[in-house]
Amino acid sequence: SYELTQPPSVSVSPGQTASITCSGDKLGDKYACWYQQKPGQSPVLVIYQDTKRPSGIPERFSGSNSGNTATLTISGTQAMDEADYYCQAWNNSTVVFGGGTKLTVL
Amino acid sequence: EVQLVESGGDLVKPGGSLRLSCAASRFNFSSYSFNWVRQAPGKGLEWVSSISSSSSYIYYADSVKGRFTISRDNAKNSLYLQMNSLRAEDTAVYYCARERRMTTDGMDVWGQGTTVTVSS
Numbered sequence: 001s002y003e004l005t006q007p008p009s010v011s012v013s014p015g016q017t018a019s020i021t022c023s024g025d026k027l028g029d030k031y032a033c034w035y036q037q038k039p040g041q042s043p044v045l046v047i048y049q050d051t052k053r054p055s056g057i058p059e060r061f062s063g064s065n066s067g068n069t070a071t072l073t074i075s076g077t078q079a080m081d082e083a084d085y086y087c088q089a090w091n092n093s094t095v096v097f098g099g100g101t102k103l104t105v106l
Numbered sequence: 107e108v109q110l111v112e113s114g115g116d117l118v119k120p121g122g123s124l125r126l127s128c129a130a131s132r133f134n135f136s137s138y139s140f141n142w143v144r145q146a147p148g149k150g151l152e153w154v155s156s157i158s159s160s161s162s163y164i165y166y167a168d169s170v171k172g173r174f175t176i177s178r179d180n181a182k183n184s185l186y187l188q189m190n191s192l193r194a195e196d197t198a199v200y201y202c203a204r205e206r207r208m209t210t211d212g213m214d215v216w217g218q219g220t221t222v223t224v225s226s
Contacts, residue, residue, distance in 0.1 A: 031209070031210050031212075033212035035151070035212075035213075037151075042216040042217065042218055042219060043143075043151065043201070043203075043213075043216055044216070045212045045213060047212075048210075048211055048212030048214070049210060049211065049212070054212075084150075086150065088151075088153075088212070090208075094153070094165060095143075095153035095156060095165075097143075097150060097151045097152065099150050
């Protein structure tokens with residue numbers, strides 16, 4: 001079965017750039033999207049179709065996808081960005097989520 | 107405000123059944139595909155099932171195939187998940203989430219979730 005692999009955790013200092021990767025076989029041939037989930041809350045879509053931001057998502061969130069890796073980049077990271085982040089893609093009529101990355105802002 | 111509200115979660119014994127519902131409001135329900143996604147306590151997101159806008163395309167995760175059935179009623183703006191032969195590993199918060207175009211647009215609106223606990 002298809003798998004998406006994320007690092008379990010990423011740490012970043014406030015104001016710096018955080019990058020979270022998502023790896024999967026030929027992921028660049030698929031659309032990747034990213035979700036943010038804070039404790040006790042439902043997930044929120046932050047990036048879709050590799051690079052697009054839904055309305056209301058700050059410009060500091062950006063995405064890329066090429067080869068086997070999709071990347072979520074948060075520029076000028078703020079304390080409010082501390083959360084779990086999940087990548088997701090469709091593969092052969094199934095939805096696949098990555099295992100999630102806990103972003104710590106310290 | 108665009109909204110999805112799940113209901114139907116409960117404590118059920120192994121082997122039992124449950125039907126989850128997801129009520130949509132303030133958008134054109136019939137134009138969207140929908141997904142059920144679950145999250146076990148302390149774990150990540152797990153996709154369960156998807157249904158296209160006209161119910162022409164329906165997909166299931168292997169872990170629920172043959173036990174769960176997704177359906178929708180566009181006249182009632184509602185999505186359902188019939189869950190049979192429940193197992194302890196089905197214990198999770200179940201979310202419904204809409205997706206404008208299956209496979210491309212991501213899940214842009216999520217409900218608050220409903221909790222299913224399978225235990226004797």
